Amino acid sequence: MKTTSLAQNAIACALLLFMFQISSCDDEKEEMETVEPTVVIPKIKFDNLSERFFFIGDVLAISGENFLHENYETELYVNGQLINFSPDSNQLIEIPITDEMASGNNTFHVKIDNVQSDKMSFFLMSSGWxxxxxxxxxxxxxxxxxxxxxxxxxxxxxxxxxxxxxxxxxxxxxxxxxxxxxxxxxxxxxxxxxxxxxxxxxxxxxxxxxxxxxxxxxxxxxxxxxxxxxxxxxxxxxxxxxxxxxxxxxxxxxxxxxxxxxxxxxxFNYLRKARENGASYYGTIKSRGQSTSGDYYALGYFYRNQPHRNLVIKSSNGYDAWEMVDSTTLHTNMSSAKFIDEDLILSKTAEDVLVSSEDLGVTWSDMKTEVESFFIKSKSEWYIVSNDNLLFTNDSGSTWSVELELPKDSEVNHIHFSESKTILSGNAGLLYIKHD
CATH class of the missing domain: 2.120.10.10 (Neuraminidase)
Known part of the structure; x- marks a missing residue:
């Protein structure tokens, strides 16, 4: 009986030990099968760019999706170079356009860990001409x-x-x-x-x-x-x-x-008169402008008789009811005159001298020599072309500075101005833009 009891106890102990080992293995297996959850980074998507053409100082705004992630920083690359920035939101990125970026075509993309957006491009126009x-x-x-x-x-x-x-x-x-x-x-x-x-x-x-x-x-x-x-x-x-x-x-x-x-x-009959055998021409209008007082002026000259005489007329509306202001002054510089105001007309003589008049063309003062053409930005700001250079004055001709070196033998036809942009046009494809 005693022997049987000892055997039974041994069997029970062995069984308990076996069950403990199984339990331990199950616990180890359960521990081994526990895996950290995978971090998913969604695709970065660009929906819209505010513009694709910029000047320095502008801001490129990009709208889209998934610009932020809670586990990783968002990186911005312009032309392959990492740029220091922070996204404005998960749907908006704003990039200041600086002079550190390349003039001309630029590319950029956004990267979060190993997920990268498509590359987009924009054009940077540098300041100056x-x-x-x-x-x-x-x-x-x-x-x-x-x-x-x-x-x-x-x-x-x-x-x-x-x-x-x-x-x-x-x-x-x-x-x-x-x-x-x-x-x-x-x-x-x-x-x-x-x-x-x-x-x-x-x-x-x-x-x-x-x-x-x-x-x-x-x-x-x-x-x-x-x-x-x-x-x-x-x-x-x-x-x-x-x-x-x-x-x-x-x-x-x-x-x-x-x-x-x-x-x-x-x-006007005093400039052109229709006849059965053809029209007769007595003079021509070369320039028009509106004064600060609101009146419209037209400048020209009579050429039917010698000596030629100036023509200055004005109108309150610019298309009819013209009044004669001057038809007696001997013609000097009205062929290339530009009306700026009642007290300022600029013109160029046959000897390429820039001249000005403060009395509607009765008398003239020399301003600058070697002037091929001239253009008016404001009453005190003028451009001239001289010896393949574009010169500028902002003090009514007292001082001049070189704005732009033009190609040899350039012929400039026109300059137009907005608040911060200037565009110059000429022959043979001549086209320059300036952004201040």
Whole structure:
């Protein structure tokens, strides 16, 4: 009996030990199978860029998804270089555009741990003067830029021969590759002038016909006189819904409803008179402008009789009721005169001297020699082209500084200004833009 009891106890102990070992193995197995949860980083997605073309000081805003993660920092790379920044939110990144970035095309992407966004690109236009390669070697009659837009509108002569003229409206838009030609519906060809009020509203003129656009020349409304012969037609005034077109002999077309209707006045008899055997021409108008008092002025000269005499006329509305101001002063510098105000006219003599008048062309004062052409930004700020340099004064000609070295034998046709941008147009594809 005693022996049996001992055997039973041994068996029980062995059984307990076996069960303990099984339990221990199960615990170890359970411990071995415990794994840390996998951290999932969702795909970084770019939905929209505020722009793809920037100047230094602008801010690139990027909207999208998954720009933040609770376990990892968000890294931004521009041209492969890590940039110090913090995302604004999970759906917004704003990148200041600085001069540390490359002028021209730039690429960027965002990275969170080992997850990387697609690469996107933008174009950086440096401050100062920059050449734009557009319109090949065509002559650019004039161009316009605006503060709230990166569009450029130009009147471009696309004629192939040096003595031919065939000007149409063209446009450039800015994107990640720089300035590229945009689609426009140019209103005919052989246009004589273009004037833009902003990046949507503008008028092109061909003869006494105007083309009024309110959508960046995607379309236009035709207005004016189909019969009248016109010479050296200019768009002398433009606003959001009105426009004045004028020719060298005093013919005018006026619209105040974006070209839906128009009012036409015929050339002045003392400048051009129609006859059965052809018109007679007695003089010409070369420049127009509006004074600070609100009156419109036109400057020119009579050439029928010797000696030639100045022509100065004014109007309260710019298209009719013109009054003679001066027709007796001997003609000196009205051929290239530009009206700035009633007490300031600038002109250039045949000897390339910049001259000014404070009495509507009666007397003149020398300002600068070796002047090929000149352009007006304000009453005291002027540009001149001299010896392939663009010079600037902001003190009415007392001092001059070199703004831009131009290619040899450059011919500048036009300069337009917005608050911080300036664009220069000329022959043989000459096109420069400046951003202050």
């Amino acid at each position: 920059q050449k734009i390669n557009a319109f090949e070697s065509n002559d650019i009659v004039k161009s316009y830029v605006f503060e709230s837009s990166n569009k450029i509108f130009s009147l471009v002569d696309i004629a192939s021969g040096p003595n031919s003229y065939y000007a149409i409206v063209k446009a450039l838009h800015a994107d990640s590759l720089g300035y590229e030609e945009a689609s426009v519906d140019s209103p005919g060809a052989n246009l004589s002038d273009l004037k833009m009020y902003d990046d949507q509203v503008g008028v092109a003129a061909g003869g006494m016909i105007g083309y009024f656009t309110t959508n960046s020349f995607q379309s236009s409304t035709t207005f004016g006189d189909l019969e009248s012969y016109a010479f050296e037609t200019q768009v002398s005034f433009i606003s959001t819904n009105s426009c004045i077109i004028a020719d060298a002999f005093g013919g005018h077309v006026f619209t105040e409803d974006m070209g839906s209707t128009s009012f036409v006045t015929q050339p």
